[in-house]
């Protein structure tokens with residue numbers, strides 16, 4: 001049976017790997033007709049995606065690019081829309097499966113459009129879950145949407161979560177990022193190019209920087225807690241530089257189940273797109289003899305304070321995780337633009353959270369009860385982070 005798919009963020013790293021998986025499945029006679037695709041502004045990549053996938057609808061986030069996108073896509077039989085309403089339409093259109101692979105909280109509303117119609121949502125975008133947390137999970141339950149984690153650690157847990165009620169703890173593995181062995185002095189001088197040169201995974205720039213600060217693992221800790229319903233003190237993080245074990249589930253009888261594989265996002269993407277089945281995917285096969293060693297070490301929260309900040313935010317509650325993720329988006333952007341240094345990313349996030357506690361006392365203490373309240377916290381955290389990152393004009 002063919003299942004239709006929409007891809008939010010088709011031009012990104014996960015989006016491009018999703019195209020490869022769809023093409024490979026098509027080659028095996030498994031049709032996945034594409035309903036809708038979205039991009040922010042990279043029209044050339046969007047055109048290539050539309051040529052390959054032949055979607056019915058393409059949305060571009062930047063409304064000023066509507067006529068350029070229409071011209072570029074002319075003749076492909078694709079309806080084109082632009083701006084926030086078009087992104088939401090892409091999520092709302094009747095695809096059976098929706099790949100949520102926009103980066104950042106910008107992915108929340110289009111993903112919610114898919115959740116609200118009870119779709120199967122392959123969730124790569126972790127920020128929308130960190131941002132809206134419990135509300136997002138409640139909405140998925142209320143609308144009968146199925147969340148299929150694509151983030152490799154969460155996909156690994158999902159694959160081995162045979163007895164959710166018999167779990168003792170979860171372990172998320174982390175590669176340690178490009179600065180795992182760097183001194184704090186070296187990290188202080190790290191450039192965006194160095195931060196984006198991940199040793200194991202090829203990814204978009206924002207998540208690459210998050211991997212370098214370990215904020216990515218912090219966001220994943222929050223993601224795992226909301227997604228699987230476990231408290232912070234039953235989820236730990238271990239650095240595993242070979243990125244072969246993607247995460248582990250410890251059961252009450254002492255058994256530990258893990259999912260292993262080469263570090264290639266096509267594996268979790270294919271699993272989420274074909275679930276509950278599996279399909280052949282031409283990823284490199286795991287060669288344990290060649291790997292020879294799998295090593296593990298405790299994360300260093302002195303050099304990587306983002307992990308501590310994320311755990312504290314999770315312990316404090318949903319408004320703080322919203323604020324943490326929003327402030328981090330601004331801090332990462334400021335680092336990539338050369339306005340702050342690498343170590344300032346975490347200190348900006350920490351200062352933004354303290355600023356909110358002082359200037360807008362009560363904002364972080366209250367559990368957001370609506371998406372409007374989530375948006376208000378998100379915006380306040382962005383303003384605070386912009387002030388601290390030295391760009392008050394944009395605040």
Ligand code: NDP
Nearest residue numbers: 009011012013014040041042102103106124125126203204
């Ligand atoms: P990329 O930066 O490579 O791609 C981001 C995508 O989102 C692009 O399609 C981009 O469009 C689009 N986009 C960016 N900003 C906006 C916006 N404001 N509104 C609408 N669309 C926007 O990111 P990745 O593919 O690396 O990551 C996507 C998500 O998946 C992230 O949340 C990340 O944490 C998560 N993830 C990624 C993994 C990976 O291996 N890359 C692994 C696990 C999770 P355009 O190209 O036009 O700019």
Ligand code: MG
Nearest residue numbers: 151152153220
């Ligand atoms: Mg991950």
